[in-house]
Amino acid sequence: MTLSTITRATLMKDLRLEWRSKDAINAMLFFALLVVVVFSFSFDPNAEESRQIAGGLVWVAFLFAAVVALNQTWARELRNQVLDAYRVSPAPANSLFLAKAIGNFVFVGVLEALMTPLFIVFYQLRAVGPVWQLVPVAVLGTWALVVNGTFFAAVSIRTRSREIMLPLLLFPISIPAIIAMVNATTAILTGELSIRVWIVLLATYDVVFTIACLLFFEMVLHAE
């Protein structure tokens, strides 16, 4: 059993579970839809200025919706003491972490792919800058949210009132990534500024925290 086979097995199991139940994705989609609707009351969604705030709005919706999936990551393994079984098994902890992080990346990615058309329709979005640049921003930004989110979900599962604890831990740490995602998206939509510096920042954030998560995950999983 190598690292990659365990990762693949766990990932496939999670994807299959989600495919059959669709618990996380349904909750996330509905939640993001609610955010879109509620925010539309706070400003004129058809105005030209809506392009200036749409970047922030999109990511706030994704961020809040992602928490729903992230909270389920480990809660799902509490039933039947699966998490304890992981702990005593000789499988490397990092393969489990990677499987969970990639799984969450897929869930949030699907959410983004489904929600983006809705944003375009509801807020009359039309990018002035190069649209293809949204892809690297979305990929790097989603990984930034998901890698720390998976890690802190494993931390918050050990606390009382765990559902509420995850955003409290995740959001302060994610602020640099959120600034970069929001500004890069706004820059593409308005076509005013270059996004290179934000891509560099997001990539640095991703590398730093992916390494940190892999270094500390085993310790957190086995914390007694």
Add this chain to the structure above:
Amino acid sequence: MKRIFTVFALLTGLLLSYALYQALIVAPTEKTMGDVQRIFYYHVPSAWTAFLLFTINFVASVVYLIRRSSAADALAVVSAEVGVVFCTVVLVTGPLWARPVWGIWWTWDVRLTSTLVLWLIYVSYLMLRRFSASGETPVLAAALAIFGALDVPLVYFSIWIFRTQHPQPVIGGGGSIDPRMWHVLLINWAAFLCFALLICWSRYRLEVLKREVEEMQALEALLQPRGSR
């Protein structure tokens, strides 16, 4: 130990009152801002003390993860708690000064925003400590402390780019200050450091006592015969 603590507390009280006298009476009045500027002698030392305490928290967390010593963990709790208090003082005295001088309570400038984010990270650290089960708290909290420390340069850098792409805030950059003001500032910082050390000391004693009591209670619960519980 108790006598040293009392003597130290008295000395700190004396130093604090001397620093107060220096800041309010001796220090020259600033030319354009007037007396409002005197809040500077509390604002800046609090900021330095808070950053120092957060650094201590980081070092103590790393030491805890390497050695797993209970003392390092207690030091981490204490420095984070007292650091948050001093950081709050910074965030409160800042707007009090900014309102008459800049005309606004708050501006989303690099230093203000990154101090606020730092405060948020450490408040989440204290919440994690409060909400996690006692046996696991030290490891989880130490991991969060290290993540927070990794985050600090990224926070500063991201806000710096964010703000340099936008209109510059009204902060007065550069400029030198009167050497007498420096003198008063350093006296105040010394007083604040002693004060912080004093609080940390008593809080550390409290933390150690609390742990001893918890251990004793756990032991008693184990030793009691089954029927009498």
